[in-house]
Structures are given as structure tokens and as C-alpha cells.
Amino acid sequence: GAVVSQHPSWVICKSGTSVKIECRSLDFQATTMFWYRQFPKQSLMLMATSNEGSKATYEQGVEKDKFLINHASLTLSTLTVTSAHPEDSSFYICSARDKGYRHNEQFFGPGTRLTVL
Amino acid sequence: DAKTTQPPSMDCAEGRAANLPCNHSTISGNEYVYWYRQIHSQGPQYIIHGLKNNETNEMASLIITEDRKSSTLILPHATLRDTAVYYCIVRVRSGGGADGLTFGKGTHLIIQP
Numbered sequence: 001g002a003v004v005s006q007h008p009s010w011v012i013c014k015s016g017t018s019v020k021i022e023c024r025s026l027d028f029q030a031t032t033m034f035w036y037r038q039f040p041k042q043s044l045m046l047m048a049t050s051n052e053g054s055k056a057t058y059e060q061g062v063e064k065d066k067f068l069i070n071h072a073s074l075t076l077s078t079l080t081v082t083s084a085h086p087e088d089s090s091f092y093i094c095s096a097r098d099k100g101y102r103h104n105e106q107f108f109g110p111g112t113r114l115t116v117l
Numbered sequence: 118d119a120k121t122t123q124p125p126s127m128d129c130a131e132g133r134a135a136n137l138p139c140n141h142s143t144i145s146g147n148e149y150v151y152w153y154r155q156i157h158s159q160g161p162q163y164i165i166h167g168l169k170n171n172e173t174n175e176m177a178s179l180i181i182t183e184d185r186k187s188s189t190l191i192l193p194h195a196t197l198r199d200t201a202v203y204y205c206i207v208r209v210r211s212g213g214g215a216d217g218l219t220f221g222k223g224t225h226l227i228i229q230p
Contacts, residue, residue: 004160034217043204044161046217059217093160095218105151106218108160 003027004096006109013084014117021079021112023094029074030096034106035067038091050077084116121205126225135192137224139205142186147209150181152190154201155223161204164190200228 003026013019023033031052036044048069049057056069068080077096081088091113095106122140129135141150151166165172165179167188172179178191192199204223208216 006160036217043220043222044155044218046219049217091158095160105163105166107163111158111160113158 002098002107004094004107004109006092006094006112008112009110010113010115012115012117015085016083018080018082019084019114021081021092021094021114023077023079023096023109025075025096025098025107028096028098028107030077030098031074032097033071033077034095034097035069035077035079036093036095038093038111044093047079081114084114086116089114089116121207121221123203123205123221123224125222126227128227128229129192129195131197131228131230132194135195135199135226135228137190137192137203137205137226138187139190140187141205141207144185144207148207149209150179150185150188151206151208151218152177152179152203153206153218153220154199154203154226156198156201161220164203195226195228197228197230199226201226 005024007022033050035047037047038044046059047062050069050071052071052074058064066082071077091111093111095108097106149166149168152164153161155161165174165177167179167181181188202223202225204220206218
């Protein structure tokens, strides 16, 4: 149990285009999902917290108008990178917290590698 | 969340026990110790967590010192597939909407054949 999927697993796009990444909890309900970004040889950095049915909370320095997050259901959150530029190229990873789970561990998706040309 | 200190890298022979240390000298009474690992180009994987008692599951054991200022993650019989970056994270275990995790640099564990 506790499986999180992401789609696509990798994407290449041209500068200026928008890219949508989906994060799904496959076998549990997730009231809270998180989006992280990881640059090469660096650790994961939390970008935003996504709560079902409400606006996302962004970490300091993350532009909310550039990284649009929608969490419309208990099993799906989406991250849209708008007007992507080469510096947005990164590994984007989501995680979800199981609503019914006793513990506080988060379950992570496999990640989406974004390359902006 | 309390700060943690981990060695940047470690080697371990396949089949031996891998012992990964973590210092968290500023841990507070309501903070738990969590361990995650990240295999190259994959999302992190939860391993284990504990408050003050030693914990064991199918993946690993967690030994926390009596003063809780440090802990050790033990992989009893390391395999090549255990090669990964291991993160020790100290945080409060919240019951409601959880905060995101703060990842440090972790320990790059390399299992040698």
C-alpha cells in the first residue's frame, strides 16, 4: 500500500511553454501533498504544501504564480510550471501523507525530470 | 526542526551490517527521528522512525541513545540495492496537516560487492 505515482516521469519542453505534472495517491486518500524540487547533486527542497480543497502554501522564494498547484481531490495534486525557462530544469518530486495512517511518514512519488531547452 | 549532522559518505561490504550515524544534539522532547533514503534518480523512501525507544521493522533497526542526542540506523545485511543517500530528519510528529520535510545533505552509502 501507500503508493504515489507521478506523470510524466520525464518531460522536455521549449522555453516559454507550460508543463503540468500530476501526482496521484493510488491506494489511499491524501489530504496533504507536498511538492519538492531537487537540482543535480543537491538535496530535496520543499516548494509548497498542497491541501485538498484549499490554496497551496508556498515556501519562501518560490513564486506561486510560476508554480501553480491544484489539489482538487483527495488523490490528485497537479503542479504546473508556467512559462518554463532553462533554470527551471530540475527533478520534481511529490509526496503525500496518508489521511488514515497513524504515523507521519510521507510517501514519495518516483519524481518527474523536467528539462527546459 | 532540530538540526542533524551525518557523515557525507560511507562504504560497507555487501552482506555486512551498515551502521549509519546521525547527531541531533538539539533535539527537543517532542521531536521524532525519521530516516528516509533516496536511490539515485528516484523519490525518497520512508525507512523507520522513533522517539526514544529502539525500533525495528522489515527494513532496518533504529537505535537512539538514552540522551536522544544521536541515533544509528542499522541495515542488518546490506545488499547492492541499499546503495543510496540516507537522510536523518528530526521533527515533531504532527497529527493534522503535516509540514513538509527538511532534507539535509544525508549520507551517501555505497555497498561494495
